[in-house]
Structure formats: C-alpha cells, structure tokens
Amino acid sequence: YYGTRVLENDIYTVQLDPVSHVPVGQPSRFINTFVTHNGAPSFSPDGKWISWTSDREGPNGTRVGTVIVRPAAGGEEKIVDAATGSGWTPDSKALVKRGGDNGREIHQRVEIADGRVTEFYRPPEGSATSPLAETPDGNELLGFRCDSPAKPCDFVRYDLRTKSETVEPLSEFRQIYGRQAVSPDGKWLATVGIRGSGVSGAATLFVKATV
Numbered sequence: 001y002y003g004t005r006v007l008e009n010d011i012y013t014v015q016l017d018p019v020s021h022v023p024v025g026q027p028s029r030f031i032n033t034f035v036t037h038n039g040a041p042s043f044s045p046d047g048k049w050i051s052w053t054s055d056r057e058g059p060n061g062t063r064v065g066t067v068i069v070r071p072a073a074g075g076e077e078k079i080v081d082a083a084t085g086s087g088w089t090p091d092s093k094a095l096v097k098r099g100g101d102n103g104r105e106i107h108q109r110v111e112i113a114d115g116r117v118t119e120f121y122r123p124p125e126g127s128a129t130s131p132l133a134e135t136p137d138g139n140e141l142l143g144f145r146c147d148s149p150a151k152p153c154d155f156v157r158y159d160l161r162t163k164s165e166t167v168e169p170l171s172e173f174r175q176i177y178g179r180q181a182v183s184p185d186g187k188w189l190a191t192v193g194i195r196g197s198g199v200s201g202a203a204t205l206f207v208k209a210t211v
Contacts, residue, residue, distance in 0.1 A: 038052055
C-alpha cells in the first residue's frame with residue numbers, strides 16, 4: 001500500500017469580449033508540460049509575454065519554485081530564475097527579482113533576452129523595507145517601510161534616475177501584509193496592512209496618493 005498526492009494547479013487562458021469582458025469560448029491550457037504545480041501567472045505590460053512560477057526539480061529530487069516565461073501567443077518556455085517575488089518591469093524586457101539580505105529586500109532586474117541580472121535598489125542598512133513597486137514610467141520605486149510594529153511606517157520614494165530617496169512619515173499604518181501596487185496612471189499606491197497599535201490592529205486596504 002502506498003499513498004501519493006497530485007497537485008493540480010495549472011494555468012489556462014480564455015478570450016474575453018472587448019466590450020463586455022465576458023469569456024468567449026472555453027479556457028485552454030497554456031502550459032506545454034505540466035510539472036506538479038504552476039501558478040501566479042502574469043502578463044507583461046505589453047501583453048506579449050506571460051510569466052509564472054513552476055515547481056521544477058532541484059538538487060536531490062527537491063522541488064524548486066522557478067520563474068518561467070513564454071510568449072503569450074505560444075512558443076518555447078524559458079527558465080528565467082529560481083526566485084520568488086518577481087514582477088515585470090514597465091518596458092516588458094525584464095522581471096524584477098526581490099530577495100532578502102539580512103532583512104533587506106534587494107531589487108534586481110533579470111533580463112528576459114539573456115538572463116543578465118543587475119541590482120538597481122538596495123535599502124539602507126538595518127531597514128526592513130518590503131518590496132517596492134515600480135511606477136509605470138520606470139522612473140521611481142514607491143512603497144512603505146515598516147521597521148517595527150511599535151511605530152508607524154514611512155512612505156518611501158526612490159528615484160531610479162538620481163539614485164536618491166525621500167521618506168515621508170505616516171501617522172497610523174504600522175505593518176504590511178500584502179503586495180504593494182502602483183495604479184496604471186502612477187497616481188496611487190495600494191497595499192494591505194495594519195492600522196492601529198502594534199500587531200493587534202485591523203487588516204485594512206490602504207491607498208495613498210503619490211502625487
């Protein structure tokens with residue numbers, strides 16, 4: 001007697017009516033080869049690529065969460081990096097890899113064409129900055145820095161052109177739970193976090209004007 005568990009998460013695409021946004025036809029499976037788990041799909045801003053995370057075989061038979069990209073119109077899959085926390089750059093030419101370094105979230109650009117990795121943001125020493133979000137024009141990183149539940153977070157603006165950072169203290173927001181996202185027009189930053197005292201406050205959707 002033996003038991004086994006089969007993970008069934010996979011990625012499908014479906015056409016939408018351009019006016020009503022109602023699905024047209026049946027969903028079709030997007031992945032060429034199913035490998036235990038595929039999830040977190042994301043279209044590039046120009047709509048030409050889809051990235052996703054797939055469990056692929058790693059050292060000693062272990063499973064490693066690996067970022068895969070493939071042309072949205074179909075084609076060969078390409079392994080980009082064994083990393084989590086990835087998102088597209090505004091120019092659709094690279095993925096943003098975010099990883100911890102002694103509590104700091106280092107931001108790196110991973111080129112789709114050749115896999116080249118370039119670091120473009122490193123938070124100050126001792127900072128517990130969560131991954132920042134890139135503005136649609138690619139000029140700035142925006143986000144909240146929450147070093148301790150005992151004090152309010154800061155709103156952080158990092159200029160990628162001048163490599164300079166400005167910090168604005170907030171009054172209530174104390175801890176981040178969710179991903180930080182910039183609106184398509186670059187005028188708003190949203191996330192989910194804690195308002196109130198310490199970690200006992202209520203989880204709240206928080207939206208801040210960026211201009």
